[in-house]
Amino acid sequence: MKVLVAVDEPRGSDLAHQLASEGVEVVAVVAADALALSGEDAAYGSDARITAVALREVEAVILQADRRTMTAAAVALCDRHGVRIVALCAEDADRPLAEAYGLSSTLAPTDPGWRIAEALTLDGLTRGATAASTGGAGGVERERPAPRIIAVWGPAGSPGRSTVAVELALELARGGRRVALVDADAHAPALALTLGLADEGPGFAAACRHAGRGELTTAELERISTPLGRTGVRVLTGINRPSRWPELSHARVAAALEACRTWVEFTIVDVSSSLERDEEIVSDLDGPRRNAATLAALEVADHVVAVAAADPVGVARFLRGYTELRATVGATPVAVLANRLRPGALGIDARGQVRRTLDRFAGIRDVWFVPHDARSADAALLAARPIAEVAPRSPFAAAIRRFVGETLEPPDPGVSRREQRARRIRPARDARRVRTAGADDQAPERSRVRGGRRRGAVAVPEAR
């Protein structure tokens, strides 16, 4: 294995000799801050040149990690080259820094070369194994359903795609399932902002780069993702500047999402609204496409959750986009969720009006409703946390719980259908008892299908 040693002298050269005697090929030794400076384009002299050349050929960097050297720029630089970091922390105070980037912090610069060489070979394996083993609760092995990718789409006008995506991830993660939440919105990424996560780290763009080179492992996904508190959800944050959209190419996004199947049971992908393919208006057919990330996510998804704003403008926009959506996803099941339902915007029988309109103009027979619940949504925004955490019994959370139970959640083989239904309904009843003000008459209701109810399957309405 080829490595770059970024450790200050005299320990740098000393460590390089020890590693060489363990069979590790040390390409170069540079100052500990060479990566951080190169990442900020502030490096000069021989260290800058050596670092730039070495990063192209090494598999790992042995980095003396402290506040000066272990920066977002250094980590991003390594991610761009698909190079793993082995952090050596001299002080206890440096350990949280390494852990913040998902790195092991147990090694120190003074550790013998053989121990660091051992970490080099075991590091990827152990973290990959850890990621794979955390799926079972309490060590009990349960049969895993096939991993699934769920894309959350909706037309322009902020119908609530990101909010719904977060809550779906949380609901699916209940009971110890491994869930990833991916921000693939190349126009207006929002998950990091909504959830109070740093968006300077590697995130989904780094996953795409690794996937483009065929090097995206579960260990790497675990490292570049950010845990969402203690929910069990891992977040791949979006691009932190909209101008970076070319990084999310069709092939890379598809490959990165496919790699997520080996990592988690459910991958929830927040995509942008536009489904336009600009092939007809540009001459460079192989050039990057702004909507490629959305199209790729929808194409690889096993299910699509289509979010409509439940008001006259929102429903009209949804109907226009829905035809394009069906053309993009083909036979993939689509579950329609009408969000922010409120009588004020639609008048009498708001729910019936939305249902009849979607049925008449798009043949959508099954619709699930989420009430307008400003109190819970605002409380979540204020706390930068999911609604299910700040208001678990809110009408919003209850509606999402019901939606997940009836569409996305695989039936639990150990539990009868009656008990599963009771589990879903109980929290919803509790929620009604403590219903937040302003959400009256909007308790979630399962949609009725003409001629009876359909249960446990994602609606696949036929487009007309």
Ligand SMILES: Nc1ncnc2c1ncn2[C@@H]1O[C@H](COP(=O)(O)OP(=O)(O)OP(=O)(O)O)[C@@H](O)[C@H]1O
């Ligand atoms: N059911 C709801 N009740 C009240 N407010 C809601 C509800 N759903 C979403 N919101 C609020 O609507 C706003 C827009 O939601 P969100 O950011 O999820 O939309 P989006 O479709 O992802 O928009 P964008 O186009 O920015 O990606 C947010 O402030 C969110 O808190």
Ligand SMILES: [Mg+2]
């Ligand atoms: Mg959004």
